[in-house]
Amino acid sequence: MDYQEAKNKFISTWGSLGTLWGINKAMAQIQALLFISTEALTTEDIMEELQISRGNTSMNVRQLIDWGIVTKELRPGERKEYFSTEKDVQELARIIAKERSRREIKPVIKALEDISSIKDDGSTATKELIKQTKALHDLAHTANSILEKAVSQKQNWLTKSILKIIQ
Amino acid sequence: MDYQEAKNKFISTWGSLGTLWGINKAMAQIQALLFISTEALTTEDIMEELQISRGNTSMNVRQLIDWGIVTKELRPGERKEYFSTEKDVQELARIIAKERSRREIKPVIKALEDISSIKDDGSTATKELIKQTKALHDLAHTANSILEKAVSQKQNWLTKSILKIIQ
DNA sequence: TTAAACTTTCAAAATTTATTGAAACTTTAA
DNA sequence: TTAAAGTTTCAATAAATTTTGAAAGTTTAA
Structure with missing residues (x-):
């Protein structure tokens, strides 16, 4: 080649x-x-x-x-x-992660918040909808926080810490 | 609503x-x-x-x-x-991450490996191509390892550890 | 000013992707 | 067997997305 x-x-x-x-x-x-x-x-x-x-x-x-x-x-x-x-791959990854979070993830987290906080009318279907969207909301929120944190630092300390943890 | x-x-x-x-x-x-x-x-x-x-x-x-x-x-x-x-969001996230890694990320890592190992002909353009694709390869490889690790465990220990680190 | 050098816009065309629906296929019960 | 109850396939169609290219817009130098 x-x-x-x-x-x-x-x-x-x-x-x-x-x-x-x-x-x-x-x-x-x-x-x-x-x-x-x-x-x-x-x-x-x-x-x-x-x-x-x-x-x-x-x-x-x-x-x-x-x-x-x-x-x-x-x-x-x-x-x-x-x-x-941008020529620095770390910085590039940070920018992309930040933008996709802002444009695509956060609006979904907001929507899940709205959906999961409807009034429980007692039906099993409503209970299930609330339970599942709440679980999804929590996961999305946690994942997004990790991403934001990883992305907010100029230093690459989080990645280094994680690599230390996983060997 | x-x-x-x-x-x-x-x-x-x-x-x-x-x-x-x-x-x-x-x-x-x-x-x-x-x-x-x-x-x-x-x-x-x-x-x-x-x-x-x-x-x-x-x-x-x-x-x-x-x-x-x-x-x-x-x-x-x-x-x-x-x-x-699958009703468990953690498990769902694991499956999706694993599949996208397998189907979409790994082939790109392989391609970056091939590209970044072309012979250095001494030109600045070739040097830059090698340098940049190598950097991208390393980042993709690290990110993918973290993902795989996060995904391979039934327990959620990695997420917990990360959350501990970032408060 | 004017016009040259460039960038942006956007309606139309091309391409890609998703969807339909009916025919072909498969499985099971009678 | 046969036929009913289902699933799959895939060519045709529809929808969405991307791309083009030319006209309109902008900026700068003379």
Whole structure:
């Protein structure tokens, strides 16, 4: 496997993983491309490398910026924008975990809270609904707390502690 | 919010969460329905409750069985199949984590291994590709180990230990 | 100002994914 | 056997999502 093959494999693997986890393929591939690039890239560069349209590139780069994963760079004397991604994997994981928690997990926790606190009318069906959604709520809440904690620290102490525990 | 509203909200919330995380909406909704049901349900029951077709129900129930989340029950003297889901949230989380790791994470770790072990031809681009994919590989590998460990134990000792660490 | 260099927007088209429903298949009871 | 009661399969259709590309918008330099 030479450089070009390895690069293509990385970009396509990342794109597929994204798709499996509900992330737009182009978005994941742009991030992958920037992640292994030695310098910031322009819209043209991205279009050329991934063979995608200008509109697609523009929209997905904006989304990556919204997520806090990609930053825009302006170079003196140049009009076009240069994009680069967070290069530190730990920091990248933190950002993604934080954003997915905020956008997708927290609203569900809130909904489970609402559902599990309906009035118990005495029926077995209602009792079961309350019991099960409460259990789910507690689990989601705990998992989210661990994630948030793992994510809030610049230092990687939690991961280190966990690894110590599990050997 | 009465029982029916709460039930509908739960089913639709679970369906949407599934969609966001790359899981078929019907599949997530069937699981949600079984999760709050006081007894095992038939194909007819599911079709009726979720207003989906027989084919859709059949295919998604089979997938849930493949995942190990739903089990089929046969009742003496009856031909039709009754389905129920794992009711313990911890166990459910374990099964899902284990399956997604096996199906989606491990193949990516393997790909990252292959990519990051290409021959260093001396170019900065190749060096960067190797460095970055190696870092990603290490992170994915560590995260996956923690997950597997958390998931392999019937007891919930790891979660408890982590919660102790983070207060 | 003007126009060149760029970015954004968004309706239409293309693609992907999910769903249907009816035919084929399987199992069991009579 | 046969037929009733069920399940599965899969081609066709529908729905959702992604992508395109051209027009509109923005910014800057002259």
